[in-house]
Amino acid sequence: MASLSGLCSSSPSLKPKIPLLKATLNSTPFKTSLPFPTRTRLEPIQSVAREISTDLSKTNDKLPSRPEQGLIKDPAALWRRYVDWLYQHKELGLYLDVSRIGFNDDFVRDMEPRLQKAFKDMEELEKGAIANPDEGRMVGHYWLRNSSLAPNSFLKTQIELTLDAVCKFAEEVVSGKIKPPSSPEGRFTQILSVGIGGSALGPQFVAEALAPDNPPLKIRFIDNTDPAGIDHQIAQLGPELASTLVIVISKSGGTPETRNGLLEVQKAFREAGLEFAKQGVAITQENSLLDNTARIEGWLARFPMFDWVGGRTSEMSAVGLLPAALQGIDIREMLAGASLMDEANRNTALRDNPAAMLALCWYWASDGIGSKDMVVLPYKDSLLLISRYLQQLVMESLGKEFDLDGNRVNQGLTVYGNKGSTDQHAYIQQLREGVHNFFVTFIEVLRDRPPGHDWELEPGVTCGDYLFGMLQGTRSALYANDRESITVTVQEVTPRSVGALIALYERAVGIYASLVNINAYHQPGVEAGKKAAGEVLALQKRVLAVLNEASCKEPVEPLTLDEVAERCHAEEDIEMIYKIIAHMAANDRALIAEGSCGSPRSIKVFLGECNMDELYA
Numbered sequence: 001m002a003s004l005s006g007l008c009s010s011s012p013s014l015k016p017k018i019p020l021l022k023a024t025l026n027s028t029p030f031k032t033s034l035p036f037p038t039r040t041r042l043e044p045i046q047s048v049a050r051e052i053s054t055d056l057s058k059t060n061d062k063l064p065s066r067p068e069q070g071l072i073k074d075p076a077a078l079w080r081r082y083v084d085w086l087y088q089h090k091e092l093g094l095y096l097d098v099s100r101i102g103f104n105d106d107f108v109r110d111m112e113p114r115l116q117k118a119f120k121d122m123e124e125l126e127k128g129a130i131a132n133p134d135e136g137r138m139v140g141h142y143w144l145r146n147s148s149l150a151p152n153s154f155l156k157t158q159i160e161l162t163l164d165a166v167c168k169f170a171e172e173v174v175s176g177k178i179k180p181p182s183s184p185e186g187r188f189t190q191i192l193s194v195g196i197g198g199s200a201l202g203p204q205f206v207a208e209a210l211a212p213d214n215p216p217l218k219i220r221f222i223d224n225t226d227p228a229g230i231d232h233q234i235a236q237l238g239p240e241l242a243s244t245l246v247i248v249i250s251k252s253g254g255t256p257e258t259r260n261g262l263l264e265v266q267k268a269f270r271e272a273g274l275e276f277a278k279q280g281v282a283i284t285q286e287n288s289l290l291d292n293t294a295r296i297e298g299w300l301a302r303f304p305m306f307d308w309v310g311g312r313t314s315e316m317s318a319v320g321l322l323p324a325a326l327q328g329i330d331i332r333e334m335l336a337g338a339s340l341m342d343e344a345n346r347n348t349a350l351r352d353n354p355a356a357m358l359a360l361c362w363y364w365a366s367d368g369i370g371s372k373d374m375v376v377l378p379y380k381d382s383l384l385l386i387s388r389y390l391q392q393l394v395m396e397s398l399g400k401e402f403d404l405d406g407n408r409v410n411q412g413l414t415v416y417g418n419k420g421s422t423d424q425h426a427y428i429q430q431l432r433e434g435v436h437n438f439f440v441t442f443i444e445v446l447r448d449r450p451p452g453h454d455w456e457l458e459p460g461v462t463c464g465d466y467l468f469g470m471l472q473g474t475r476s477a478l479y480a481n482d483r484e485s486i487t488v489t490v491q492e493v494t495p496r497s498v499g500a501l502i503a504l505y506e507r508a509v510g511i512y513a514s515l516v517n518i519n520a521y522h523q524p525g526v527e528a529g530k531k532a533a534g535e536v537l538a539l540q541k542r543v544l545a546v547l548n549e550a551s552c553k554e555p556v557e558p559l560t561l562d563e564v565a566e567r568c569h570a571e572e573d574i575e576m577i578y579k580i581i582a583h584m585a586a587n588d589r590a591l592i593a594e595g596s597c598g599s600p601r602s603i604k605v606f607l608g609e610c611n612m613d614e615l616y617a
């Protein structure tokens, strides 16, 4: 008898196929008369997307589409276009250059009615309209940085009280007034943030961008249900677990990954003889499962997450502000930057509204249907995580099956990227010369280093000059090959500019969603995966019960996969049953399997131990 895991690891079953495939490709010359298999064309979806049946589209029949034409290459004409379209926000020191996106005046003119509708939609949203009709919710992340916009005094007070509470708590933790019960340091030194999706990505981005070299509290994240990942974070804390503030963040308060992270951390606290409640903080909606747990167990603090703030736009709520403040980041500056940006984005003249300019560029570059991906390339290490952050903000907001009128549109805009110039040595080759399925957003930071620290590593040239040169060079080289790009420039990476960047993209997403007539504020597709995961775990319990029953027999009755599936009344799920058994076998789960993993039909399985109590439960 052998465990299935051992057999799986030595399975050679797929290997011979690779050379065969190669041989086939090599022996097929390119100039074959046989057509290359291609994807089904997307016309039906495109036409649905373009013929959105809003009142507006009824008067305007088709959405503007991108004419096939080359990009401007004449340097003088390009310079005129650059100057003509350059957007500057003086107070924020932020610039937006859209000159390397090839839209023309006709397109801008044709889009104008749609833009005006989008501005109206944003105005309504800010006034408290039910902008998320599926969930019957208001969408109020703009109020978080300007509470006077909140539609009633109750919400205004809630926002202000929460902000004050966040600042006070952070100050008391940092100053040591609030301290862990049994730490030799006598104060909190670490934060362990447990959360996922919108309850992790903003805090991760901001920590990477803004945390000082020696923050008052250092931050770590558990943002998955990967046991090895969780063990790693806890092991890295070592004895400092005693001075770790654990912030559990979940809007719903019931996300399984976050719950699992919490249970694992609580176990680590028990094993270290520490009292979790004295070091635990919850950020969640009132009366959620997490909130009730924290209240009943008497955790150190609880902060509210509002039902009118979506996870992916929650960075300016307690979700983002508390971890930031604890790291010594000036959160009021972040809010001020976001608020200034919001103000600019209320302009109804396109050229004065940077978010609308971005949305328009996205529409042009991706034909309003996500036909091209957005590659985000910050040329600044500290902004590394902006593409991950934007991935959720943009893709969860825009990636929708249906539009607001119920038409199937399969909308979206793919976002990926890491940082420059690093990525120049990885995938820029393909961007320059390969498949033309993207446009780029460069994020440029003018200030290389804090003043007084720079030096010339060769005559007249600093390290930062190289970074600058790499960005400009890549932008030019891509454009020369008809690859379009946007450049967002900020003076420095500061709480104010990061707040402004977040607000810029939040608004661009809102405007773009309106342009393509979708609900940016729900995520029905995420539920399908969660439901399916729940079904897998329920099936696993049934498999275990069936195996337990067979293993309690005398003699033990090993079962084939077909027999397990039949006894689970889940014949259609036999592949999943096989995977469940393989996974359990790989994890020493008292499950014994005979046979070869590569031939699932040969497998016979039983439990190493029979649990009589469970059998008669």
Ligand SMILES: O=P(O)(O)OC[C@H]1O[C@H](O)[C@H](O)[C@@H](O)[C@@H]1O
Binding pocket: 196, 197, 198, 199, 249, 250, 251, 252, 253, 254, 255, 258, 311, 312, 396, 523, 526
């Ligand atoms: O904050 P939570 O309720 O735990 O949700 C965390 C994440 O879960 C979901 O999968 C949603 O799609 C995300 O938008 C959300 O940010």
